[in-house]
Each structure stands twice: as structure tokens, then as C-alpha cells.
Amino acid sequence: MSQPVAPMFIDGKEHTPDRPTRVLRSPGDGTECGAIRLGTTEDVDLAVRAARAAAPGLRTTPVFERADLCRRLADAVAANRTDLARRLSTEHGKPFHTEAHGEIDAVVNAFRDAADQVVSMRTESIAVRDPAKRVAVTRRPRGVYAVVTPWNFPLAVASIYYLAPGLATGNALVWTPAPSVAGVAAELTAILHDAGLPAGALNLVTGEGPVVGNAAIRHPGVDAVAFTGSTATGHRIAEAAVGKPLQLELGGNGPTIVLPDADLDLAARAIAGGCFANAGQICTSTERILAHRDIATPLAERIAEHAAAVVLGDPFDPATTMGPVHTADLAAKVRGQVEAAVAGGGRLVAGGTALPDAPTPNYVPATVVDGVPHDAELHVAETFGPVAPVVHFADDAELRSLVHRSDFGLSGAVFSADIERAIPLAESLPCGIVNLNEASSYWEPNIPAGGVSGTGSGYGRTGGPWSLEEMTEQQAIVITTRSGD
Numbered sequence: 001m002s003q004p005v006a007p008m009f010i011d012g013k014e015h016t017p018d019r020p021t022r023v024l025r026s027p028g029d030g031t032e033c034g035a036i037r038l039g040t041t042e043d044v045d046l047a048v049r050a051a052r053a054a055a056p057g058l059r060t061t062p063v064f065e066r067a068d069l070c071r072r073l074a075d076a077v078a079a080n081r082t083d084l085a086r087r088l089s090t091e092h093g094k095p096f097h098t099e100a101h102g103e104i105d106a107v108v109n110a111f112r113d114a115a116d117q118v119v120s121m122r123t124e125s126i127a128v129r130d131p132a133k134r135v136a137v138t139r140r141p142r143g144v145y146a147v148v149t150p151w152n153f154p155l156a157v158a159s160i161y162y163l164a165p166g167l168a169t170g171n172a173l174v175w176t177p178a179p180s181v182a183g184v185a186a187e188l189t190a191i192l193h194d195a196g197l198p199a200g201a202l203n204l205v206t207g208e209g210p211v212v213g214n215a216a217i218r219h220p221g222v223d224a225v226a227f228t229g230s231t232a233t234g235h236r237i238a239e240a241a242v243g244k245p246l247q248l249e250l251g252g253n254g255p256t257i258v259l260p261d262a263d264l265d266l267a268a269r270a271i272a273g274g275c276f277a278n279a280g281q282i283c284t285s286t287e288r289i290l291a292h293r294d295i296a297t298p299l300a301e302r303i304a305e306h307a308a309a310v311v312l313g314d315p316f317d318p319a320t321t322m323g324p325v326h327t328a329d330l331a332a333k334v335r336g337q338v339e340a341a342v343a344g345g346g347r348l349v350a351g352g353t354a355l356p357d358a359p360t361p362n363y364v365p366a367t368v369v370d371g372v373p374h375d376a377e378l379h380v381a382e383t384f385g386p387v388a389p390v391v392h393f394a395d396d397a398e399l400r401s402l403v404h405r406s407d408f409g410l411s412g413a414v415f416s417a418d419i420e421r422a423i424p425l426a427e428s429l430p431c432g433i434v435n436l437n438e439a440s441s442y443w444e445p446n447i448p449a450g451g452v453s454g455t456g457s458g459y460g461r462t463g464g465p466w467s468l469e470e471m472t473e474q475q476a477i478v479i480t481t482r483s484g485d
């Protein structure tokens with residue numbers, strides 16, 4: 001049965017040109033669950049023009065009005081929570097009853113937080129030598145943004161990082177979501193428009209990233225670029241965005257370090273959450289566990305107990321605690337990394353094998369591998385699947401060298417009972433966030449998130465007030481007084 005084709009949105013209206021379409025298939029059961037139009041550079045051009053026309057009015061809308069708008073948008077998303085969660089779960093594969101609803105709640109909070117925080121942004125007054133001058137340093141929106149987002153949190157990453165802060169600060173946005181989740185992106189965009197979003201403030205163009213994302217980034221009418229996705233794509237984005245302000249939130253593979261004095265029960269529980277939440281498809285997932293050799297195997301076995309309790313299954317079954325991964329290609333990559341690590345000497349402690357009779361190849365069980373070889377892909381590359389790879393280290397020197405075996409620098413974790421040792425160790429890690437005695441994936445949007453310079457994880461900071469700052473720029477207003485008194 002053919003599915004309705006999701007509309008694009010340009011200038012506040014549905015945009016439904018005659019374009020080739022792409023069918024979306026549910027990772028849960030492989031059935032057709034929607035379709036999108038494959039937009040063109042012409043669609044992007046229309047979207048940028050609409051955004052340019054809207055930008056001056058958005059900039060001059062009083063900040064309290066923009067905050068009120070964000071609250072209305074939050075309320076509208078909350079009112080459509082179940083429908084949005086259903087579509088999200090169907091297109092993405094995350095469990096409907098838990099993670100999909102949680103993601104919609106995060107979208108609601110993003111718009112509420114942006115409303116609260118934007119009205120508290122500060123204007124500075126600075127001293128200068130000329131006694132006749134007064135200088136105010138204000139913040140203004142950057143103008144028209146190209147926003148390119150990944151599929152792992154199709155709505156939450158887009159909303160927390162860019163849509164809520166971008167609209168709250170008075171930017172006009174051209175959003176090109178990952179095509180495999182563009183149906184639910186269209187549903188969110190429709191809800192936001194029905195709630196009173198001004199025409200041209202948020203324009204949605206669906207299609208393949210190298211076509212529509214690339215065209216949006218390069219468009220001369222786009223003033224700034226916000227990208228979240230893989231490191232490889234991020235490097236292409238940086239070339240395309242040359243000369244424009246750019247935020248790059250890229251991949252992660254930060255270390256989770258477990259010292260011999262750590263509380264192993266606490267560590268295993270937190271690490272299992274960091275490995276298996278969202279089926280491991282989080283940029284800050286616990287991707288590699290560097291454990292002292294005295295405690296590494298007992299730790300792996302305790303993580304395996306948690307892995308055994310994970311219920312992998314149909315995203316709509318209330319008993320399911322972990323859904324399939326988003327694509328069959330990703331499932332094959334994850335399985336390949338696990339097999340290579342085991343062939344290289346690692347020991348499979350949990351999972352690893354395919355789920356029998358699964359309706360799609362995307363069902364990857366919660367997996368634990370102990371004694372992962374130091375040079376295994378499972379250790380040095382971003383896996384982005386539900387795997388806990390335990391890597392052994394003997395002493396501080398080996399730990400230091402292992403930390404730098406991977407090029408990423410997004411998040412990390414340290415487990416130790418000795419806070420005096422853990423804090424300097426945390427400070428030495430090349431990670432934008434380090435959690436002590438907590439999973440590497442723990443994050444609340446009021447905490448600045450982003451990659452460390454010199455790593456493959458990008459730059460810029462997102463979340464709450466940090467996103468508001470990134471999406472605005474300073475402007476100095478110099479006032480000359482009459483007398484200089």
C-alpha cells in the first residue's frame with residue numbers, strides 16, 4: 001500500500017512539488033511507513049528566500065513575544081505527544097512506550113527552556129577611554145541558518161540544539177533533517193506551524209543530505225550553519241560552509257575509565273545504561289571501557305548481567321526495553337566490529353548473535369566483549385550500537401596511551417572511589433564532558449556539550465544557554481554623549 005508523502009514546509013505553507021520520492025521503512029518490521037519528497041536545489045532556494053524575507057521581522061520581534069511563542073510551541077508538542085512518539089518510534093525504531101515518549105518530552109523542555117533563558121540573556125556595558133562614549137554590547141541573531149541534523153534523535157537533537165534556541169533568539173531556519181526520519185520531522189514542523197510559528201521562520205526541505213543539505217549550506221543567502229552528524233560528513237560540511245559561522249557537533253568514542261578502587265556494581269549499572277540506551281546510538285554512548293586489569297573481567301561479567309536483562313524487541317511491545325538499530329547497514333557494521341574483536345582475542349560475554357526470527361536484520365542484542373584488543377575497530381572507532389567493549393590496562397602509562405588511541409573528544413567518564421585521583425584524571429581527558437561515577441552519556445541540556453579542539457568531535461557548544469549564545473553574535477553599540485560629562 002502506498003503511503004502518503006510528507007510535505008516540505010516553505011514560508012509557513014506545505015510545499016508539495018512534483019519530485020521523486022523515497023519510501024521510508026520501519027526498522028521494527030520492515031514495512032513501508034511513509035515517504036518523503038527528494039527535494040532539489042530549487043526547493044532549497046525557495047526556502048532560503050522565505051527565511052530571508054522573515055529574518056528582519058524575527059530579529060525585531062520583542063524577546064518576550066519570542067519567548068511566549070516558544071511556550072506555545074512547547075504546549076503544542078506536548079498536546080501531540082503520543083502521535084509524535086508513535087511516528088518517531090515507527091520511523092526510527094526506538095521503543096514507543098519509553099524512549100520515544102522521552103524524546104518528545106525533551107522537545108517540549110527544549111522550547112520551554114529556550115523561552116525561560118532567552119529573556120535572561122545579558123547585555124553588557126563596557127568601559128572605554130573616551131569619556132564621551134558609552135558602549136553596550138548586545139547579542140543579535142545571526143540571521144538565516146542552515147540546520148542539518150542526524151537520525152539518532154531526530155526531534156530532540158534538532159530542537160534542543162537548534163530549533164528552540166534558533167527561534168527564541170530570532171533567527172530564520174532552513175532545516176534539512178536526515179531523510180530516513182524526515183517524515184516525523186515534517187509532522188513536528190506541521191505542529192509548530194499550527195501553533196502559530198510565523199511564516200518563513202522554520203522552513204523544512206526533505207531530501208538527500210548531499211543535495212539539499214549541501215545546497216542549503218552553500219547558499220549565499222544563508223548566514224550561518226549548524227550541523228550535527230558524523231565526523232566524515234562534518235568535514236565535508238566545513239568545506240561547504242567556508243566563510244560562514246559554523247557549529248559542528250560530530251561523532252564520539254570517548255573513554256570510560258574504571259579504576260581498581262571503583263564501586264563495580266555502580267559502574268556496571270551506569271555503564272550498561274551508557275551502552276544500551278537508544279540501542280547505543282548516542283554520540284556520547286559508552287563506546288569503550290578502559291578497565292584496570294585487576295577488575296576488568298569481574299566488571300565485564302556484571303555488565304553482562306545487565307545486558308541479559310535488556311529486552312530487545314518490537315518497538316511497540318510494552319515489554320521491550322531496547323529497539324532495533326536504525327539501519328541494516330549499521331547492524332552489519334556493529335556485528336562486524338564485534339566479530340573482528342572476538343577473532344582478535346576478545347571474549348564474548350553477552351549477546352553477539354543475531355536475534356532468531358527477527359523481522360528485520362536490525363535487531364542487535366545487548367553485547368559485552370571482554371579483553372578487546374587495543375587495536376580493534378570496536379575500541380578505536382565509533383561503533384554506534386549496543387556494545388560494551390571492555391579493554392584492559394595494566395598501569396597509568398598504558399592507560400594514558402589507550403586514552404589517545406581514538407581521535408574523538410566528546411564525552412568520557414571516570415569511575416573511582418578516590419575523588420582526589422579521579423578529578424585530575426578527568427581534567428586530563430580530551431573530552432567536552434567528563435562524568436564522574438556516572439555514564440559518559442549522562443547529559444542535561446543545561447550542561448554545555450561539544451567536542452574538544454583538535455579531536456574529531458567538532459567544536460562549538462550546545463544546550464540551553466550555550467546554544468542561545470552560539471546562535472547569536474555580539475554587537476557593540478557605541479553611544480556618544482553630548483557633553484562628555
Ligand code: NAD
Pocket residue numbers: 148149150151152153157176177178179208209210211212213214217228229230231232233234236237249250251252282283284382384410449450457458
Ligand atoms: P551523517 O553524517 O550521515 O548525516 C547527518 C546529516 O548530514 C543528515 O541529515 C544527512 O542527510 C546530512 N548529510 C549527509 N551528507 C551531506 C552532505 N554532503 N552535505 C550536507 N549534508 C549532508 O550522520 P548520521 O548517521 O545521521 O548521525 C550519526 C552521527 O551523528 C554519529 O557519528 C553521532 O555521533 C553523531 N551525532 C553527534 C552528536 C553531537 O552532539 N556531537 C549528536 C547526535 C549525533
